[in-house]
Amino acid sequence: ASGLVAMLNGVATVTLVDAVIPRALRRTIEANVPVSQRSRFTFCELNWTAPLIQSLTVLASCEGVASHDLQYDLIGNSAAVYTPERLLRLIHAVSAESARVFITPSVPPRDYQRR
Secondary structure (H helix, E strand, O other): OHHHHHHHOOOOOEEEEEOOOOHHHHHHHHHHOOHHHHHHEEEEEOOOOOOHHHHHHHHHHHHOOOHHHOOEEEEEEEOOOOOHHHHHHHHHHHEEEEEEEEEEOOOOHHHHHHO
16 A cells, blocks of 8 residues: 555555455556556566566566566565565565565464564
8 A cells, every 4th residue: 555655646666466466456456546657556466486587587577677677665565474485585686775675474473483
């Protein structure tokens, strides 16, 4: 939600990434984002558990750029605790030098750390 607010205020381009993006969510966002702002919003279906090279290729394809050009300033993540080592490698690979990363696990912190 904060990414959408930033986009609507003209300070961000947003990519929504999930393994499966529900059609209802797509329709809601498309219905509420002005046509003039839609080019600043991208949907990308990506399986976080895939190997890094595969994830970078899919993400770059969604963005329409080369994988080495993926550099995000803000990354928000929630509930992706299946294979944290792959997720963290991907976040590191696509983070700009001064990126801010927000991770909200869907389990208590102690359980997340054990995984």
